[in-house]
Structures are given as C-alpha cells and as structure tokens.
Amino acid sequence: MxxxxxxxxxxxxxxxxxxxxxxxxxxxxxxxxxxxxxxxxxxxxxxxxxxxDKSGLLTALAIEGFERLAAELAAAGPDFREVAVAYVRFALRSPGHFDVMFRRDLLHADDERLAAARTAAGAALRSGAAEEQPDQAPRRQHATQLAAWSLVHGFAALWREGALENSPLNEAGDPEALARGMIATVRFD
The missing domain is CATH 1.10.10 (Arc Repressor Mutant, subunit A)
Incomplete structure (x- = not known):
C-alpha cells in the first residue's frame, strides 16, 4: 500500500x-x-x-459495506436473479468490506448502526427472493430466503477464494455470467 x-x-x-x-x-x-x-x-x-480501536474501525467498515450492499441490491430491482448477481458483484468489487461484514468476532456486534445496516441489506436480499414466491407460507419463504442467501454468499466466497479458478464448473470465466446461469437453475416453488 x-x-x-x-x-x-x-x-x-x-x-x-x-x-x-x-x-x-x-x-x-x-x-x-x-x-x-x-x-x-x-x-x-x-x-x-x-x-x-481496531474493532471500532472494522465495525465502521462493515457498516459502510452493508449500506453499500443494501443500495446495490435495491438498485438491482425486484428480480431475485438480478439481486443475486448484484450481491456477487458487490463481493467482488468490495472485497475489503465483504471480508469483515460477516465476521462478528472482529466487530462490535452490539453496535446499533451495524444492526440497522445489516438489517437493511438483509431486507433487500430477502425481498428479491420473496418476489419469486408471493403465495408461500412465511416459514417456506424464510427457508427459501436462507437458501438464496447461502447460494449467492457461497458462490461469492468460492469465487473470491479462487476455488473456481481452472475448474470445469467455470465455463464462462466471468463471475457475473456464471452466477446468472447458476441462479437461473433455481426454482422457487
């Protein structure tokens, strides 16, 4: 640096x-x-x-990250597939933020601003998944939302860690195209 x-x-x-x-x-x-x-x-x-202290710095960085993520997810619109790609895009464009946002052990987890920012980002992601299954029972919607978050977060982590480099699963070579194709296989029923 x-x-x-x-x-x-x-x-x-x-x-x-x-x-x-x-x-x-x-x-x-x-x-x-x-x-x-x-x-x-x-x-x-x-x-x-x-x-x-360092935890205060990392908490501020996580808050900034969640605020940026919420804005990017909201800008993607209501289509879950686009919301999912926006999540992956954020993780790849903002790795310094992404690497601390979900690390409660590094943060002041009781910080109210952190909780609010995390809640806003989560709501933006969940709303995209909810649009795909408006008639489902709340319990089923929650399970689908958790599955959707796990899918996009896991994909982003795999890409960031280089696990898909030289993988036969990485035909596109482009993380957004690969994520879009992966998300297209998901059914919400």
Missing part, C-alpha cells in the same frame, strides 16, 4: 478506504490503526479518535 498522505480532507473516510484496500490485498490481520495512521501521514492517535 503506497503512502498517499492526508491533507485536511475527511480523515475518517481516508482511513476506511485505506483499511478496505489493505484488507483486500493483505487480509484483515494486517490492519493496524498505527499502520493506517502512518499511511495517512497523521499521528498514531488520530484513527483512535474516530474509531476507538
């Missing part, structure tokens, strides 16, 4: 962007508040002022 220096802009956003970048390239264990402060060219106490 190249040092860019911080010049009287939005330090909070600068630190979050640097953390997302570092997580995407080096993993979450490589992140430290001191390292991010050094990267931004500010005192080592400056990030702590905004985030408190």
């Amino acid at each position: 190249a040092k860019t220096g911080y010049h009287h802009g939005d330090l909070r956003a600068t630190i979050l962007a640097a953390a997302a970048e570092q997580i995407a390239t080096d993993g979450v264990d490589a992140v430290s508040l001191r390292g991010l402060a050094r990267h931004a060219g500010v005192s080592h106490a400056a990030p702590a002022h905004h985030f408190g």
Whole structure:
C-alpha cells in the first residue's frame, strides 16, 4: 500500500478506504490503526479518535459495506436473479468490506448502526427472493430466503477464494455470467 498522505480532507473516510484496500490485498490481520495512521501521514492517535480501536474501525467498515450492499441490491430491482448477481458483484468489487461484514468476532456486534445496516441489506436480499414466491407460507419463504442467501454468499466466497479458478464448473470465466446461469437453475416453488 503506497503512502498517499492526508491533507485536511475527511480523515475518517481516508482511513476506511485505506483499511478496505489493505484488507483486500493483505487480509484483515494486517490492519493496524498505527499502520493506517502512518499511511495517512497523521499521528498514531488520530484513527483512535474516530474509531476507538481496531474493532471500532472494522465495525465502521462493515457498516459502510452493508449500506453499500443494501443500495446495490435495491438498485438491482425486484428480480431475485438480478439481486443475486448484484450481491456477487458487490463481493467482488468490495472485497475489503465483504471480508469483515460477516465476521462478528472482529466487530462490535452490539453496535446499533451495524444492526440497522445489516438489517437493511438483509431486507433487500430477502425481498428479491420473496418476489419469486408471493403465495408461500412465511416459514417456506424464510427457508427459501436462507437458501438464496447461502447460494449467492457461497458462490461469492468460492469465487473470491479462487476455488473456481481452472475448474470445469467455470465455463464462462466471468463471475457475473456464471452466477446468472447458476441462479437461473433455481426454482422457487
């Protein structure tokens, strides 16, 4: 990660962007508040002022991730297949966020803003699945929504971890095309 220096802009956003970048390239264990402060060219106490500790930083990053994910899922419209592809697209375009969003062990799990952001993103994903089966009983809808989330999250994780590289299952070579084809095989009845 190249040092860019911080010049009287939005330090909070600068630190979050640097953390997302570092997580995407080096993993979450490589992140430290001191390292991010050094990267931004500010005192080592400056990030702590905004985030408190590393868990606070990662919680803020997860909140930002869930908010972005909710917006992308909502923009995809009501068709579950498009919502599913938007989920995969987000995971691949925002790996630094995606890698911490579901890691409760790294976050302040009781943070109300985190809960609200997580709920909004979940509702956007669930609404796409619910559109596919409007007449189903709530219990059946919940099972289908869980299956749909598991499917797209699992696919995104497999792609991100390189498990589909050189796989005969990866005919398209394009994660969105492959996800779209996979989702097209799912029946919601």
